Amino acid sequence: MVKTSTINGDGIQELLDTLDYQAELLELKADFEGSAEGTVLEAQLVDGRGPVASVLVQEGSLSTGDFIVSGRGFGRVRDMVDERGVKVQNAGPSTPIALSGLDIVPDAGDKFYIVDTLKAAENAAEECRILQRERTLAQPKVTLDNIFDRMQESGTRELPLIVKGDVQGSVETLNTILPRISTDEVKVVIKHAAVGGISESDIALAEASGAIVVGFNVTTSSKARGLAEQRGVDFRLYEVIYDLTDDVEKAAAGLLDPELKLEVKGHAEVREVFKVSKVGMIAGCYVTDGSVERNLQIRVTRGGIVVESDRRLEQLKRFKDDAKEVKSGMECGMKIEGYDDIKVGDVLECYKTIEVARTL
Structure with a gap:
């Protein structure tokens, strides 16, 4: 055993020497x-x-x-960046790199493999x-609020979820x-989990499988929100992972307390950014x-991912005049307030937090 510390660097060189020695020995x-x-x-x-x-390249x-093919994703390697952020053309065994070119997030x-043709x-x-689609089973529509009513009607004891997150680590x-939240009464089943914002396809899958869509540090497109409302699909967004797991636990146990729900008022796209002294x-x-x-309240989304949240809209102007409200098309x-890292193309979501009583 080699004792190390990432804070002051103790034992790092000893660890590297030990790994090198073991590699030669084995x-x-x-x-x-x-x-x-x-x-x-x-x-x-x-x-x-x-x-x-x-x-991590392991062979070849x-x-x-x-x-390249990796799980459900395929494509052609467009570019590669090493651990120092430098673009490289080739990478051999034991080389960690970040590559782009896949059609979806793996x-x-x-495992990834290189093949002869696209x-x-x-x-x-x-x-x-x-194979993944075949594992998706159709179930009656269900929400976190009526899960037990549906169970009594259909005899099912499953709480199906579709999970979306900002990065693969969060999703994993x-x-x-x-699934560990499952109890004797309810089995939590994840029908689909992936990286990215909640899309129309997620809503369609939720409708087909009777699942609830939960998103961690992501947002939804306007089309997805409209489709969810139209088809009666329940989706919930979270910024703290413990809030998400707590809600699922309470649903499984039948103990949903009043929730703080985000009531979205509107969205605005950033067209220009100005610096005022x-x-x-x-x-x-x-x-x-x-x-x-x-x-x-305001939260900033970039490419469907929440980059800043729970901020306040400090000033709002129409031309040079102060405004209390600005409507769609204007x-x-x-x-x-307290946030200046705005970029062209960002979407600003205006919302307010309201308390909603939940019953099962």
Whole structure:
């Protein structure tokens, strides 16, 4: 056993020397030739790059332009970045890199392989997707609030969930924790779990499988919200993982307390950003739906991921005049209290927190 400390660096060199010695003693070797194979360590959606997978090459040589398949994802390696953030063209065994080019975010722990053609990669990924779809079972519509009523009517004892998260690590954690909440009365079953915002396909899957959609540190598109309302699908958004697990636990135990629910008032897209001396950054916005109101809560989403939340809309202006409310289809200037990291393309969600009594 080697004692180490990441705070002051104690034992790091000793650990490296021990690993090197063990590798020589056990004659651990890797094949530097041929097509690359390895494992996905982490994956997420990155603005401007799309799905990005952090992988460890274990065999062969990986190069940009290779055709790759990893679980349900496939594509062509577009670019690779090493652990120092430097772009590389090739990577050999024991090399950790972050690569882009996959069509979807793979799961942590998935193996990746290099194949000869894009068609071969697509076929392998499609087989994996078919197997996943076959595991999706249709169940009656259900919400966290009426789960026990549905159980009594149908005799089922399942609480089906669809889980969406900001990064693969969050999804994997929820994938592990939530099924453990199962009790003698209720079995928590995750029908689907993935990285990214809640989409129309998630709502459609929830309707087909009778699942509740829970999102951690993500948001929903306006089309997804409309579809959920139209089809009666229950979705809930959380920013603290313990709040999410607590709600699922209370639903399983039949102990739902009054909840703090976010009532979304409207959304505004940032078109320009201005810096005003002694004031800070002002976002020039276009209200895309609903309305925005001064002094309500604001959260900032970027690429469907929540990057800042629970802020207050400090100033709201129409041209040079102060405004209390700006409605859909109008432009305005917005100043968020204590937050200046606004970027063009961000979506600002205006909401207020209300207390809603929940019953089973």
